[in-house]
Amino acid sequence: MPEEATVTVDQETQDAINIDRSKGDFRFPERNKYDAGRGLTEKTIDYISDVKQDPDWVREFRHRALKTFLDKPMPTNWATEDLNNIDFDIIRYYLSDGERPKRSWDEVPADVLETFERLGIPEQERAFLAGVEAQFDSEAAYSNVKEDLSKQGVIFVNSTEGLKEHEEIFRPWFGKVIPTGDNKFSALNSAVFSGGSFIYIPKGLKLKQPLQAYFRINSENFGQFERTLIIADEGSEVMYMEGCTAPKFETATLHSAVVELVALKGAKIQYVTVQNWSSNVYNLVTKRGLAMEDAEVRWIDCNIGSRLTMKYPGVIMKGERARGEVISIALANDGQHQDTGAKMIHAANNTTSNVVSKSISVGEGRSTYRGQVHIPKHLKGCKNNTECDALLINSNSRTDTYPAISVRGNQHATQHEASVSQVSEEMLFYMQQRGIDEGHAMSLAVNGFINDLVREFPMEYSVELKRLIDLEMEGSVG
Amino acid sequence: MPAHTLPQWFTDRQATAKERYENLPMPTRRDESWRFGNLKQLDFSGFQVADPVDADALIARSEGLESTAAKFVFVNDALVSSESNLPDGVICLPLAEALESHSDLVEAHFMKQESRLGSAKHAAWHEASVTNGLFVHVPKNVEVDGTIEVHHWIAGANALCFPHTLVITGESAKVRVVDIFRSADEVSPGLAVAYNDLFAGQNSKLDYIALQALNEVTRMVQVNDTSIRRDARAKAFVLNTGASWARNESLSRLEGSGAHSDMLSVSIPAREQEYDQRTFQHHVSEGAYSDLLYKNTLYDDSKTVFSGLIYVDEGAHQTDAYQTCRNLLMSDRAEAHSMPGLEINADQVKCSHGSTSAQIADEEIFYLCARGIDPARARQLIARGFSVEVVERLEDEGVEALVLSFVDAKFACITNGGA
Numbered sequence: 022m023p024e025e026a027t028v029t030v031d032q033e034t035q036d037a038i039n040i041d042r043s044k045g046d047f048r049f050p051e052r053n054k055y056d057a058g059r060g061l062t063e064k065t066i067d068y069i070s071d072v073k074q075d076p077d078w079v080r081e082f083r084h085r086a087l088k089t090f091l092d093k094p095m096p097t098n099w100a101t102e103d104l105n106n107i108d109f110d111i112i113r114y115y116l117s118d119g120e121r122p123k124r125s126w127d128e129v130p131a132d133v134l135e136t137f138e139r140l141g142i143p144e145q146e147r148a149f150l151a152g153v154e155a156q157f158d159s160e161a162a163y164s165n166v167k168e169d170l171s172k173q174g175v176i177f178v179n180s181t182e183g184l185k186e187h188e189e190i191f192r193p194w195f196g197k198v199i200p201t202g203d204n205k206f207s208a209l210n211s212a213v214f215s216g217g218s219f220i221y222i223p224k225g226l227k228l229k230q231p232l233q234a235y236f237r238i239n240s241e242n243f244g245q246f247e248r249t250l251i252i253a254d255e256g257s258e259v260m261y262m263e264g265c266t267a268p269k270f271e272t273a274t275l276h277s278a279v280v281e282l283v284a285l286k287g288a289k290i291q292y293v294t295v296q297n298w299s300s301n302v303y304n305l306v307t308k309r310g311l312a313m314e315d316a317e318v319r320w321i322d323c324n325i326g327s328r329l330t331m332k333y334p335g336v337i338m339k340g341e342r343a344r345g346e347v348i349s350i351a352l353a354n355d356g357q358h359q360d361t362g363a364k365m366i367h368a369a370n371n372t373t374s375n376v377v378s379k380s381i382s383v384g385e386g387r388s389t390y391r392g393q394v395h396i397p398k399h400l401k402g403c404k405n406n407t408e409c410d411a412l413l414i415n416s417n418s419r420t421d422t423y424p425a426i427s428v429r430g431n432q433h434a435t436q437h438e439a440s441v442s443q444v445s446e447e448m449l450f451y452m453q454q455r456g457i458d459e460g461h462a463m464s465l466a467v468n469g470f471i472n473d474l475v476r477e478f479p480m481e482y483s484v485e486l487k488r489l490i491d492l493e494m495e496g497s498v499g
Numbered sequence: 500m501p502a503h504t505l506p507q508w509f510t511d512r513q514a515t516a517k518e519r520y521e522n523l524p525m526p527t528r529r530d531e532s533w534r535f536g537n538l539k540q541l542d543f544s545g546f547q548v549a550d551p552v553d554a555d556a557l558i559a560r561s562e563g564l565e566s567t568a569a570k571f572v573f574v575n576d577a578l579v580s581s582e583s584n585l586p587d588g589v590i591c592l593p594l595a596e597a598l599e600s601h602s603d604l605v606e607a608h609f610m611k612q613e614s615r616l617g618s619a620k621h622a623a624w625h626e627a628s629v630t631n632g633l634f635v636h637v638p639k640n641v642e643v644d645g646t647i648e649v650h651h652w653i654a655g656a657n658a659l660c661f662p663h664t665l666v667i668t669g670e671s672a673k674v675r676v677v678d679i680f681r682s683a684d685e686v687s688p689g690l691a692v693a694y695n696d697l698f699a700g701q702n703s704k705l706d707y708i709a710l711q712a713l714n715e716v717t718r719m720v721q722v723n724d725t726s727i728r729r730d731a732r733a734k735a736f737v738l739n740t741g742a743s744w745a746r747n748e749s750l751s752r753l754e755g756s757g758a759h760s761d762m763l764s765v766s767i768p769a770r771e772q773e774y775d776q777r778t779f780q781h782h783v784s785e786g787a788y789s790d791l792l793y794k795n796t797l798y799d800d801s802k803t804v805f806s807g808l809i810y811v812d813e814g815a816h817q818t819d820a821y822q823t824c825r826n827l828l829m830s831d832r833a834e835a836h837s838m839p840g841l842e843i844n845a846d847q848v849k850c851s852h853g854s855t856s857a858q859i860a861d862e863e864i865f866y867l868c869a870r871g872i873d874p875a876r877a878r879q880l881i882a883r884g885f886s887v888e889v890v891e892r893l894e895d896e897g898v899e900a901l902v903l904s905f906v907d908a909k910f911a912c913i914t915n916g917g918a
Contacts, residue, residue, distance in 0.1 A: 098529040398832060413846040416816065422841040422852070427535065429835075431828035431858035440851040441843050 057115035063087065066212060069115045073181050073215065076188070086201045086211030093205040101358060103329050107303055112275055114213040114246070174223035177232060180248045183219025190221050194252055198281040198311045198337070206331075207307040210246045210279040217247030217278065222257040222288075231260040231293070231479060249280040253288035253316075260291040262479065274302045282310035284318050286340065291319045295482050297489055298327035300356050306332045309364070312372075314340030321477050322349040324359050325489055333391060335364030338372035345374040348477050350486075353386030353418075354493055362391035362424075363407075367433075371402040378409040379471050382418035383493060392424040394435055401432040409439040412470050414463070414494075464494045506602040512609075516626035523620040532617030535804045535836040536775050540718060540744040546659035546690040548628070553654055554579040557683060561650040564677070564897050568645035574652045574683075576631045576660045589643060589674075590636040594663055597634035604636060608667055608698055612724045616748040616777040621720045625661050625694045632663030635676060637703075639669035646675045646898060653691060653717060654683035664695040668703035668731070675706040677898065681741070682714035689717040696724050699731035701755065706734045708898060712905050713741035715772065722748045727787075729755025736893060738902055739766040739774050740909035750779040756786030756817075763893075764793040765886045767906065768801035768833075769913045778807040780822065782815040785845070791822040794889050796882050797833035798913050806838040809852065813844040822852035827859070827885050829878075875918035879910065882918075 057068045066087055070080040095104050170177065176187055183191045201211040222228060253259050276298070284290045290310060298304055304327045310318030320334035336345025347363035365374035380388035390409045411420040422439045444466040452462035468475075468487055475483045525541060526533045551574035558580045561572045569583035569591050578593045585591055590601060597605050614622035633649050651662045666676050682689055691713070699705040711719060719742045727733045739745050751760040766774045780789040795803045809820040826835035839852040859881050867877035883906065890902050910916055 099531050398834070411841075411843070413843065413848065416846045417813070417844075418846060420841065420843045423838065424840070424854070425534070425836065425838040426854055426856065427834070427836045428826065428828065428856040429833065430831040431833065432831060433828075434857040435855060436857075437837070437839065437854040438851065439839070439841060439853070441841060441848055443846045443848065 055115065057113060059113050060110045061087070061112070061114055061213070065114050069213060069215065072115065074185075076185065078192075079184055082196070082201075083212050086208050089202050090205060090208035090212055093202070093208060095205060100331060101329065101360065103358065107275060115215055170228075173226055175226070175228070176219065176221040178219050180214060180217045180219055180250070183250070187219070187221070190252065191219050191250055194281065194283050195250060196281075198283060198309050199279055199307050203307060206277045206305040207279050210248060210277050210307070214246045214248035214279065216245065217249040218251070218261075219249070220251040220259070220261065222251075222253045222259045224254040225256045227258040228260070231262050233262040245276050245278070247278045249278065250283075251281070251290060251292070252283045253285060253290050255285045256287040258289040260293065260479070262293040262482070276302055276304045276306070278306045278308075280306070280308040282318055284310060284312045284316035286313050287315045288313075289317045289319075291321065292334075293321045293478060293482065295323045295325075295478070295486060296327070296330075297325045298330070300326055300328055300354070302327045304330040304332065306330075308332065308334040310334075310336045310345070312336055312338050312340065312343035312345060314369075315342050316340060317344040317346070319346040320348070320363075322347065322361070323478070323482075323486060324349070324351045324361055325493060326354070327357060327359075329358045329360065331360045333362040333364050333393075335366065336374060337366045337368055338374065339368045341369045341371055343369060343372045345372075347376045347378070348474055349378045350471050350474050351378070351380040351388050352490065352493055353380070353382050353388040355384040355386060358387045358389070360389040360391060362389075362393075364393045365395070365405055367394075367396045367400060367403040367405070370400050373404045375405070376407040376409075377474060379412070379474055380409070380420060381412045381414065381467055381470065382420050383414045385415075385417050385419070387419040387421070389421040390423065390439070394424070394426040394428075394437075396428045396430070396433050396435070398429040400430065403433040405435040407435075407437040410470075411439070411441045412467065413441065413443045414467070460495065464491050467494060504599055506598060506606070508602070508606050509598055513627050516623045520620060520623035520627050523623060525620065526617055530617060532777060532806070534806070534838065536617075536746070537744065537773055537802075540746075540773070543690055543718075546657050548660070549575045549655045549658035551575045551577040551579055551654065553683060557650075557652045557654065561652075563648045563650070563679060564646055564901055566645060566897075567648040568643050569647045570650075571633055571648070572650045572652070573631065573662065574654055575658055576662060578631065585643060585647075586641055588638045588641050590634065591647060592634050594632040594634045594665065595630060601634070601636070604667070605634060605665065608665060608696055610694065610696060610724075612726075612750065612752070614722060614748070616722075616750060616779055618720055618722055618746065618748050621692055622694060622722050625663070625692045625722070628692075629661045629663045629694070632665065633676070635666045635674060637668045637672040637674045639700075640671050641669070642673035643675070646677055646895070649676065649678045651678060651680045651691070651693075652683055653681075653689035653713065654687075656687040658687070658689045660689075660691050662691060662693040664693075664707070666696070666705060666707060667698040668700050668705045670701045671703055672700065673704040675708070675895070675898070677708045677710065677901070679710045679712070680719065681712050682717050685714045686716065687714070689713065691717070691719045691721075693719065693721045694724075695722075697726070697733060697735065699725070699727045699733040701728045702730040703728075704732050706736075706893070706895075708736045708738075708893065708902070710738045710902065710905055711741055711745060712738075712908070715741065715743050715770065717742050719745045721745070723750065725749075725751045725760065727751065727753050727755070727758040727760050729784075730757035731755070732759040732761075734761040734763065734893070736763040736889075736902075737776075738764070738905055739768070740905055742772065744773045744775070746775045746777075748777045750781065751789060752781045753784055753787035753789060755784050758784065758787040760787075760789040761892060762789070762791040762793075763889050765889050765902075765906065766793070766795045766803060767798070767886065767909050768795070768803060769798035769909070771800050773802045775804040776806070778805075778822075780807070780809045780820055782809070782811045782818045782820060782845075785815045786817040787815070788819045789821070792889055792892065793824045794827070794886060795825070795835060796827045796829060796885060797835055798829045800830070800832045802834040802836075804836045804838075805854070806840070807852070808840040808842060809850055811843045811845045811848055811850065815845045816847040818845060818848045818850065820848075820850045824854045825885075826854075826856040827882065828856060829858070829882065875915055878918040879916055883907075883910065
């Protein structure tokens with residue numbers, strides 16, 4: 022559909038649509054000083070580099086990545102053909118209001134504040150937040166690291182600042198966990214990345230409060246290409262939370278982030294995501310963690326919404342006794358495809374990994390689990406456990422599971438189990454008999470299905486998650 | 500077989516298949532159906548269709564079950580011996596003869612399904628080149644007691660053959676067929692591109708057992724296609740102990756409610772043997788049941804690939820489908836890949852799959868040692884027991900004993916007797 026296409030609707034319908042808009046489904050007039058225009062060429066790259074005043078090595082990095090992106094074929098030999106519907110020529114790769122990142126709430130523009138208000142950031146700021154790196158369009162519109170944190174040596178900045186001001190810390194790991202050529206979309210991100218968080222936790226520091234960032238997409242046809250790199254130095258601990266809601270637009274939006282985590286010896290990183298994209302977003306994300314000796318990387322991931330999500334958080338267990346874990350919940354509604362999974366690469370002795378994935382398909386939604394477990398030769402004592410459970414709500418719902426488990430040698434143990442089921446008639450009948458209507462009974466059953474995973478999320482996320490699921494389940498039965 | 504005796508439809512099919520074989524591309528690394536597979540094994544140049552040799556000696560070596568309902572011996576696809584005590588009405592003929600005498604029946608069932616698990620090119624090659632095999636048709640209400648036993652020998656250096664087995668059961672009929680694939684000697688490289696079509700009619704019982712014990716310089720591609728009608732029960736079992744490389748593709752299509760499919764396999768690779776197995780449980784109709792159990796015991800530098808998919812069509816509600824692949828790793832150099840998959844387009848479905856890879860636990864060895872069994876013997880016993888669990892599902896003492904005799908023969912030629 023051409024982006025100019027408009028549909029004429031009568032006033033009544035218009036009103037109905039306006040009233041019906043759910044939370045997070047709103048937008049403000051665009052106000053951008055820098056715009057790289059539509060399409061992707063060498064010029065786009067130079068434009069981004071100029072605006073961001075990239076150091077020369079970053080500019081070269083971007084140019085090399087563009088070449089890799091153009092050379093790589095779409096992975097449609099295993100992934101969905103829907104990828105071919107992405108029109109890279111109508112996407113705007115860089116958009117910014119050109120204002121410097123804000124330091125306090127008072128300086129944030131009123132309309133941006135209102136967006137955050139509706140997302141519930143201020144309350145969370147009061148309750149939990151240590152620092153906010155809130156992203157409005159591609160630049161951080163607000164940035165605040167609490168003073169005591171910076172005193173402790175924590176660096177919490179956006180990617181531009183990270184590469185410029187702290188090159189000696191970030192450059193050695195930048196693009197090392199996920200090389201540019203890892204896949205077509207990691208190459209795309211490497212070429213045009215802007216925004217995202219760069220975090221460094223110094224040795225031995227165990228952060229009690231989670232760090233948090235909210236991402237938003239707020240310009241039609243505008244893709245966000247955040248780049249996040251978290252380095253937890255020896256013996257440190259950090260939890261990072263990221264959540265997304267996006268306003269609805271008429272043409273597809275592309276979101277392609279790269280998130281790299283580095284947990285040095287004995288460190289622990291937990292990365293929590295709750296994503297609720299509108300159903301025209303392509304969310305093609307590459308996320309991978311590197312766990313050194315005795316380190317632990319945990320991905321806690323919830324995907325709701327989007328047209329197509331392809332996301333397989335991975336952990337490379339590079340040091341002995343390293344641990345990797347992926348806990349994921351996916352909910353696919355009409356017109357949505359959640360293609361999620363996990364990648365566990367065992368590269369040292371006595372490493373253990375655990376994957377628990379639960380998916381719910383509602384209406385014509387499709388959820389897919391894709392996994393890889395790799396245990397190479399000459400290692401000892403590696404263990405993997407994978408469980409995936411799928412719940413189908415309607416008769417036209419769809420679910421797929423495609424794990425791949427490679428084990429070499431006889432010193433390891435892997436197990437994989439998957440099941441597919443539906444909410445039993447008896448359970449619904451039992452609840453209805455006690456005066457709960459069918460819709461609520463279904464919601465209760467679905468919440469019960471994922472309850473043990475929801476508990477892994479921080480408290481305010483699990484509350485939000487339950488609300489989101491109730492919302493998604495509305496009208497799915499009866 | 501002289502060309503003029505063949506029905507027109509068959510020569511036409513072979514001509515089209517030849518064209519398809521030539522036009523289809525070779526599988527590449529980008530093909531999901533060959534993921535983790537070894538494409539180098541697909542260089543089949545140098546193999547040639549060969550005449551039968553040493554027929555008498557091979558007939559003498561064609562030992563299997565103590566008693567059979569019928570017995571056939573093929574050497575390089577040529578029939579060299581046959582005997583039969585089958586009930587009246589049962590058609591059990593070499594395919595070459597059946598093409599003449601029961602042309603319509605063969606045409607209605609011969610290679611009807613398109614090959615979807617990666618070997619379309621090799622299936623076309625088989626279709627274009629097949630000259631013989633076994634055709635079995637058991638009419639309505641006829642039950643064959645006992646087993647039809649078929650020996651396929653590959654003899655001579657670089658011999659190429661295309662064994663085909665086509666089994667049809669009518670309503671409420673019953674039959675069991677065992678194919679045994681072996682090489683005449685241990686040193687001549689050979690190649691078998693085999694295909695079997697199984698049709699289980701309504702409420703019938705069809706058991707098919709393939710025992711692959713070729714020599715370790717021979718390769719094999721085997722494609723199995725099973726259709727199961729309402730209330731019918733089909734069992735397909737594959738044993739792999741031989742060959743340097745074997746690729747099995749097994750597809751089961753459940754076409755009526757109450758249809759029941761058991762897909763079973765035991766593989767025991769050692770040295771540098773590689774087995775590559777792809778399966779597909781296709782639930783076309785609602786209310787059907789399928790259960791897959793594949794077990795691999797890997798020694799030395801061997802490698803296995805298992806890729807299975809349960810596919811539930813839209814509207815195939817009340818499906819019960821299960822899939823389990825277990826790998827027992829007996830060496831620290833062996834390599835097992837498992838890709839158990841599910842694609843579900845219906846609801847009110849019970850599906851699950853599981854895959855495990857592990858070695859024998861020290862506790863198990865300790866337990867047996869504590870009972871006076873030495874550690875090597877203990878490992879042997881556990882490895883054998885691991886395979887027995889699948890073999891027992893055949894539910895026929897004679898056939899189970901036959902399969903286990905191949906299993907034991909394999910253990911006997913592994914270092915330390917499979918310990």
